[in-house]
Amino acid sequence: MPLRHFLTLCFVLASPLLFAQQVEVEEFKFPAHKTSVKIPFKLVHNLVVIPVNINNSKPLNFVVDTGVETSLLTEIGRDDSIILNNVRPLSLRGLGKGESIQAMNSSGNRIHFSGIEAKGQQMLVLMENIFSLSTRLGVEIHGIIGYTLFKSFVVEIDYKHKILTLYKPGTYPDKRLKKASRLPLTIENAKPYVDAQITTADGVKHPLRLVIDSGLSTTMLLYLPSIPVMKVPQPNIDAYLGRGLNGEIHGRIGRVESLQLGTFTLRRPPASFPDSISIQHALNLKNRNGNLGADILQRFKVVFDYQNSQMFLTQNSKYNDPFFFNLSGLEIITPIPGLNYFTVSDVLPNSAGHKAGLQRGDALLSIEGVNCATKTLEQILYTFQSKPGRKIKLEIRRDAATIKTTMYLNDVI
The missing domain is CATH 2.40.70.10 (Acid Proteases)
Structure with a gap:
């Protein structure tokens, strides 16, 4: 369901009293008698993704982003539901060549996860799914959370073990x-x-x-x-x-x-x-x-x-790993997040993918003889980023034709 239609539904369902009520903003709080909480996360495209509940919603996948001040709701899945409080329109500006985008500012919301919660929280809701995070990351992504988390806790991100730990200020072990x-x-x-x-x-x-x-x-x-x-x-x-x-x-x-x-x-x-x-x-x-x-x-x-x-x-153990830049030259997306179906959204000129004849819109069928339906986007990207000079056999579908080709990974810079 498109986001704009979903929000219309939510506004009808939300109580009119909630729009007029002034809710006091709270800091995030730990459960009683706790000074730290560990949150396992997914690491997707180097991004930290944690489950977050908004009001009475089911767990939603949010990217943890130190560059964002106010939490963003970027997209809503077909089977998701959420009620937002105290909503008003506004325009946003940021990086990019286009005009400002339309959004909704919602206040007085309860954000909670792993036993931690805060009331009276602000949430910006994008009226268009401009980032297409779910399509680009290969997993369903609903939003972005940032400063509201970092200002409340000492935050440890262990990228190697994929654990985010929140500590009450003053309790981090020296x-x-x-x-x-x-x-x-x-x-x-x-x-x-x-x-x-x-x-x-x-x-x-x-x-x-x-x-x-x-x-x-x-x-x-x-x-x-x-x-x-x-x-x-x-x-x-x-x-x-x-x-x-x-x-x-x-x-x-x-x-x-x-x-x-x-x-x-x-x-x-x-x-x-x-x-x-x-x-x-x-x-x-x-x-x-x-x-x-x-x-x-x-x-x-x-x-x-x-x-x-x-x-x-x-x-950590990745510190000395070389920096490879897009050895395939391909941008791979999942047009239907949650379904292991992968297509090429862009091809860098003179890259490995370009020399192998791949084009925008090609669907990946198999890699080294293994059906792509058995793979995740992260697994495919890991293969395509393994090392310069690696030979990779591909089978793709273009329109109604099935094409076999070989790609030799190469670092173009």
Whole structure:
């Protein structure tokens, strides 16, 4: 059911008294006698996904995003139901080339998960499913939660073991920080900022101020006009970088020689450089040089302590893994989330997928002789990102024809 139709239904069902009632905003609270709660999460495209209940809804899948101030309800599944309180329209702006988008602001809601709850919570509801998160991530995604979570707790994200642990402020065990590196944070407008430094191939060091953005699945998004004398590294490629609130984000991708983050040095990570039109609203802020994403964060155990303006990093087994950029050159989606049916939504020019003859709209039937219906999107992406030079036999369907081809994975940057 389209989101706009579903919301109309909910507004009819919601009590008129709820719209007029002023509900006091509460902080998230632990169950009695608890100082911490562990939440297993799904790690999809480097993104942390946890179950969240809104009012009396069933558990909904929310991406944990440090870059988001107000919780977002991005899409509602065909079989889902939710009642939202105190609703009014508004317009939103963000990254992307398009115009502002229409949304609804809902207040006075109860958000609860794993025994933790808060009342009087604000929720923004997008009137169009602009992100298509379920289609792109291969699992049903309903929304995004951010600052409301991080401001209430010390938050530990263990990417290796896929456990998110929330601690009551002041109760985080010091012994868990013995091997950690501390980085100062600045919290401005509900967003965490960290100082970092990149070094380019010419040896020039560029200090950066970055938003820590756990909802960005890649490494870095850098705003070139805000970084003096820097140019897009060579070689680089044109690429679709993702989707912001106001439309698609396009730009170029190239490697920097290193990223210095506290005491850690990460070698040759790719960086995305959105074009000036895509970031015009972000540039008006003049307080940052870009975003630090989850392909960096997932190489650590990360502890966020907003109340004391600090974060702690402990490297995990992924720390020294090389940064490969889209070795297949394919963007794969699931047109029907929950159904193991995969199609190609984009093909990078001169990439492995392009050279193998794949086209937008092709459906994947088998990989190395294994039926794709037995695979998840994450498994397919893992295969396509395994190592440069790997030979992969594919069977695809294009219109009514079945085509066999061979793809040789290649890093185009």
